[in-house]
Amino acid sequence: MRPCYHAGMVFARWDPLQNLLVLNERLHDLVHGEGHGWVPPVDIYETQEAYILTAELPGLDRESIRIDASGSRLTISGERPYPSVCCEQYHNVERGFGGFSRSFELPQTFDVDGIEARFQDGVLTVTVPKSPSRQRRINVQTA
Numbered sequence: 264m265r266p267c268y269h270a271g272m273v274f275a276r277w278d279p280l281q282n283l284l285v286l287n288e289r290l291h292d293l294v295h296g297e298g299h300g301w302v303p304p305v306d307i308y309e310t311q312e313a314y315i316l317t318a319e320l321p322g323l324d325r326e327s328i329r330i331d332a333s334g335s336r337l338t339i340s341g342e343r344p345y346p347s348v349c350c351e352q353y354h355n356v357e358r359g360f361g362g363f364s365r366s367f368e369l370p371q372t373f374d375v376d377g378i379e380a381r382f383q384d385g386v387l388t389v390t391v392p393k394s395p396s397r398q399r400r401i402n403v404q405t406a
Contacts, residue, residue, distance in 0.1 A: 300361020301343065307367060314369050314391040321385035322358075328387060330380055335372045337391060340364035 305318045318339060320328065328341040342362040369391065377392040 301359020301363055303363055303365065305339075305365055305367070307369075309370075313393055314373065316367065316387075316389040316391065318365070318387045318389075319385060320382070320387050323382075323385070325382050328380075328382065330378070330389060332373070332375045332378055332391070335369045336366055337369060337373075337389070338364060338366040339387065339389070 303318050303320050305316060307314060307316045309315070316337065316339075320341065320343075322343045323341055327343070328339065331338045331340075340363060343360050345360045372394050374392040374394050379390045381388045
């Protein structure tokens with residue numbers, strides 16, 4: 264059996280406080296009537312050159328997806344329209360509808376101008392190139 268990772272892979276540290284803050288924000292939105300309609304699942308992984316984000320967004324079209332980037336934060340948002348189904352009564356509703364917004368803090372700043380996004384078969388793939396690490400020697404001057 265092969266492991267699903269290689270020896271050089273770096274895992275992000277789990278931050279339980281961050282999960283609690285997200286939960287608190289969602290509860291606040293729910294209580295105040297601003298709750299998001301659904302939360303799409305997202306995977307983020309890292310290669311040597313970029314961060315890759317994939318999100319499952321079935322039922323959306325390209326025009327209803329928004330991607331914002333600033334500093335080391337990437338946000339995807341959009342809205343899945345409510346279906347126009349003529350029926351007397353629903354017996355089961357599991358799919359979410361309405362607006363969503365997901366924000367992710369990446370480990371380092373990235374090249375905002377180089378971000379690329381593809382949307383195919385209900386899956387959004389965002390490639391976020393890492394900023395080249397800049398090294399500089401600082402000369403110490405006498406006063």
